[in-house]
Amino acid sequence: MRTVGEIQAETRARLEAACADTAALDARLLVMHVLSIGHEVLIGYPDRLVASCDQRTILELTERRCAGEPISRIAGVREFYGRRFQITPATLDPRPDTETVVEAVLEAAGAIWPADTPLRVLDLGTGSGALLITLLAEWPQAQGVGTDFCQDALDVAQANAQAHGVASRCRFVRSDWLEEVEGRFDIIVSNPPYIRRADLDGLAVGVKDYDPRLALDGGPDGLDAYRLIAEGIGGFLSLGGFVTMEIGEDQAEQVAGIFQAVGLGMHDDLPWLRRDLAGRPRVVTLSANFIDKSAGLIKRDLETGLGKARFR
Numbered sequence: 001m002r003t004v005g006e007i008q009a010e011t012r013a014r015l016e017a018a019c020a021d022t023a024a025l026d027a028r029l030l031v032m033h034v035l036s037i038g039h040e041v042l043i044g045y046p047d048r049l050v051a052s053c054d055q056r057t058i059l060e061l062t063e064r065r066c067a068g069e070p071i072s073r074i075a076g077v078r079e080f081y082g083r084r085f086q087i088t089p090a091t092l093d094p095r096p097d098t099e100t101v102v103e104a105v106l107e108a109a110g111a112i113w114p115a116d117t118p119l120r121v122l123d124l125g126t127g128s129g130a131l132l133i134t135l136l137a138e139w140p141q142a143q144g145v146g147t148d149f150c151q152d153a154l155d156v157a158q159a160n161a162q163a164h165g166v167a168s169r170c171r172f173v174r175s176d177w178l179e180e181v182e183g184r185f186d187i188i189v190s191n192p193p194y195i196r197r198a199d200l201d202g203l204a205v206g207v208k209d210y211d212p213r214l215a216l217d218g219g220p221d222g223l224d225a226y227r228l229i230a231e232g233i234g235g236f237l238s239l240g241g242f243v244t245m246e247i248g249e250d251q252a253e254q255v256a257g258i259f260q261a262v263g264l265g266m267h268d269d270l271p272w273l274r275r276d277l278a279g280r281p282r283v284v285t286l287s288a289n290f291i292d293k294s295a296g297l298i299k300r301d302l303e304t305g306l307g308k309a310r311f312r
């Protein structure tokens with residue numbers, strides 16, 4: 001029988017030969033995943049013996065990694081905002097980029113409402129539920145609805161909600177964007193598909209071969225989902241509420257324009273644009289205190305809701 005240290009070194013060498021630029025990290029993660037051990041055990045007990053069936057599994061999974069499958073897909077889990085989320089072929093693998101949405105929403109809500117406000121959150125295209133569940137876990141008083149067109153994704157989101165103890169405060173609804181949604185929400189979030197259709201084939205193997213196409217395809221110009229969501233959004237936002245959307249890095253002005261065209265506004269006290277750690281524009285936030293009747297929506301009084309909110 002071989003030891004953990006030997007197997008880890010061999011796995012790393014195989015991955016390096018296959019040009020995985022994160023070979024050392026991947027080898028550690030694969031070995032830990034198959035042996036169900038943590039980092040301390042991996043490092044602390046390199047002479048521990050590995051059963052031959054586990055060796056075979058590690059080898060099989062290493063081959064899958066060499067073929068381009070992301071580690072998160074192989075393990076079926078992804079860490080997002082400090083919590084572990086189950087993922088399956090039906091769900092997008094939640095990205096660190098999307099943590100920028102969480103940060104934007106937490107900051108904006110913190111600037112508007114007292115901490116114990118029982119906020120209502122709608123997450124459109126919830127996938128694994130990463131966004132909605134994270135927000136509900138951060139806000140013990142909040143409730144939410146997550147929608148997706150894909151029932152299998154909603155089943156995963158439900159399981160994740162249970163795992164994170166928020167299932168009693170959320171519902172998952174199969175819906176074509178807003179079609180089956182009922183009620184009003186203080187916060188509407190979405191990380192919709194926004195890749196231009198012509199760009200899909202050029203995506204990295206780990207994305208195009210493993211993330212569901214439904215989660216990626218934003219139509220000819222990447223903006224289809226934003227237009228469809230914006231169309232009906234006025235009927236679902238509460239007074240003083242806001243919409244926060246993840247965007248492709250070159251889509252900020254266009255997406256803001258789509259939501260401004262239906263009467264949402266940039267709120268002077270909230271940044272309308274948020275960048276990720278690499279400085280790329282990733283998130284747009286627009287507010288609902290002022291909704292123009294000319295857009296066929298409810299006009300709201302600037303002196304109500306946020307009270308002193310200013311829009312441009």
Ligand SMILES: C[S@@+](CC[C@H](N)C(=O)[O-])C[C@H]1O[C@@H](n2cnc3c(N)ncnc32)[C@H](O)[C@@H]1O
Pocket residue numbers: 091092093094095098124125126127128129130131147148149150153175176177190191192193194214215216
């Ligand atoms: C980019 S993924 C985001 C998933 C998740 N919110 C996240 O950030 O990890 C987009 C999601 O939108 C869903 N979706 C695509 N078209 C949809 C539609 N017409 N109605 C509702 N959801 C849709 C996909 O199934 C997918 O789960």
